[in-house]
Amino acid sequence: AKATFANMNQVDPQLGAFLNLNEDQALQQAAALDQNGIDANNVFAGIPMAVKDNIVTKGLTTTAASKMLENFVPVYNATVVDKLLASNALIVGKTNMDEFAMGGSTETSAFHVTRNPWDISRVPGGSSGGSAVAVASGQVPVALGSDTGGSIRQPSSFNGIVGMKPTYGRVSRWGLIAFGSSLDQIGPMTRTVKDNAAALNMIAGNDVHDTTSSKQTVPDFTAGLTGDIKGMKIGLPKEYMGDGIDPKVREVIQQAVKQFEDLGATVEEVSLPNSRYGVAAYYIIASSEASSNLQRFDGIRYGFRADDVKNLEDVYVRSRSEGFGDEVKRRIMLGTFSLSAGYYDAYFHKAGQVRTMIINDFNKVFEDYDLIMGPVAPTPAFKLGDELSDPITMYMNDVLTIPVNLAGLPGMSVPAGFADGLPVGLQLIGKAFDESTMYRAGYAFE
Numbered sequence: 001a002k003a004t005f006a007n008m009n010q011v012d013p014q015l016g017a018f019l020n021l022n023e024d025q026a027l028q029q030a031a032a033l034d035q036n037g038i039d040a041n042n043v044f045a046g047i048p049m050a051v052k053d054n055i056v057t058k059g060l061t062t063t064a065a066s067k068m069l070e071n072f073v074p075v076y077n078a079t080v081v082d083k084l085l086a087s088n089a090l091i092v093g094k095t096n097m098d099e100f101a102m103g104g105s106t107e108t109s110a111f112h113v114t115r116n117p118w119d120i121s122r123v124p125g126g127s128s129g130g131s132a133v134a135v136a137s138g139q140v141p142v143a144l145g146s147d148t149g150g151s152i153r154q155p156s157s158f159n160g161i162v163g164m165k166p167t168y169g170r171v172s173r174w175g176l177i178a179f180g181s182s183l184d185q186i187g188p189m190t191r192t193v194k195d196n197a198a199a200l201n202m203i204a205g206n207d208v209h210d211t212t213s214s215k216q217t218v219p220d221f222t223a224g225l226t227g228d229i230k231g232m233k234i235g236l237p238k239e240y241m242g243d244g245i246d247p248k249v250r251e252v253i254q255q256a257v258k259q260f261e262d263l264g265a266t267v268e269e270v271s272l273p274n275s276r277y278g279v280a281a282y283y284i285i286a287s288s289e290a291s292s293n294l295q296r297f298d299g300i301r302y303g304f305r306a307d308d309v310k311n312l313e314d315v316y317v318r319s320r321s322e323g324f325g326d327e328v329k330r331r332i333m334l335g336t337f338s339l340s341a342g343y344y345d346a347y348f349h350k351a352g353q354v355r356t357m358i359i360n361d362f363n364k365v366f367e368d369y370d371l372i373m374g375p376v377a378p379t380p381a382f383k384l385g386d387e388l389s390d391p392i393t394m395y396m397n398d399v400l401t402i403p404v405n406l407a408g409l410p411g412m413s414v415p416a417g418f419a420d421g422l423p424v425g426l427q428l429i430g431k432a433f434d435e436s437t438m439y440r441a442g443y444a445f446e
């Protein structure tokens with residue numbers, strides 16, 4: 001634990017993966033483990049881990065990278081945090097992110113930027129950019145992220161690490177600061193597939209505090225990692241390899257296809273015809289849910305309150321105007337508009353219908369295939385500052401990850417190669433609650 005903090009203090013000032021550290025507590029916890037001994041079956045005892053700062057940690061400041069929560073100290077732990085602590089893992093700190101997880105570059109954080117360790121002039125991706133960098137730069141072997149539209153997978157792709165967005169309901173959302181409640185999932189980010197499977201073992205499972213968490217039994221995700229995937233049937237959606245995908249990314253994925261074939265899998269072209277409507281539907285649905293979820297930040301119950309307010313209305317308006325950043329305000333306005341009486345049918349309701357069509361596309365492919373594969377993102381990591389001023393370009397980055405959240409399916413990024421020296425991830429998409437097959441394939445491939 002001491003070496004971990006010494007290394008973090010060396011490495012992180014250049015990268016900015018962390019928002020705040022938990023040094024005293026983690027060292028105390030480590031000392032207690034030294035004293036009491038470690039259960040040999042407990043693979044995570046004493047292992048340093050990082051937690052995205054939208055996951056609440058009792059007694060440890062949790063900001064969701066927003067000025068609104070700058071000094072917010074939670075009074076309870078998220079279920080996943082309790083599970084980490086029950087495994088005797090050490091929480092070494094909270095990681096930077098896009099404000100309230102809204103973004104794809106970690107640049108909307110109210111506090112500082114995070115740099116990509118492969119090229120510090122580039123973004124780490126987002127919104128779980130801090131978690132991805134904490135792992136990629138060797139500061140910790142495991143970090144937790146959250147994924148509403150791609151926020152675990154895209155930064156994993158940009159940093160050359162493994163990131164799993166589990167099936168909706170696989171992991172409890174209790175204590176995850178809500179963004180889009182029908183889309184949000186917490187998942188592990190690691191350097192290897194095996195570590196990732198072990199970390200999902202640790203955090204998965206039903207939770208009475210989250211009524212959307214599933215009662216499905218949780219298998220041992222590390223069990224099937226044999227390297228044998230002969231006979232596996234994989235679909236490659238033609239929509240995921242077409243226009244708009246950087247040719248160098250496409251090439252890496254084509255290489256991956258060959259590798260899967262060499263391993264004895266069959267890879268065939270399939271179609272997800274409605275996936276191109278995913279971005280439009282997602283930004284209506286996610287923003288609508290966000291506009292509702294973020295109502296609680298009213299300047300009274302949590303966090304930031306504006307100074308010198310005149311009356312109650314002023315408390316609300318000024319606290320929210322000053323406490324939220326531009327991207328969060330954009331989502332609140334978009335969501336409030338989509339849900340308003342005159343526009344509900346044209347936008348929110350319509351987006352829900354599109355969501356059903358996207359789900360049906362996946363179901364059809366999964367009648368014949370075990371897995372779907374393709375790129376995670378259309379490009380490798382872009383330069384800091386390049387896309388922040390252009391929300392639509394930023395939103396289009398999510399075109400390949402969003403359909404998975406809309407359908408509630410598990411999606412994983414596995415390092416597949418490089419384009420111009422920058423990491424490129426392969427996305428594996430599984431059937432609901434079949435993360436095991438994804439891990440089996442990812443393990444054979446990596």
Ligand code: GLN
Binds near residue numbers: 102103126148149150
């Ligand atoms: N980039 C997407 C967005 O801005 C996804 C974010 C996420 O998954 N949290 O909404």
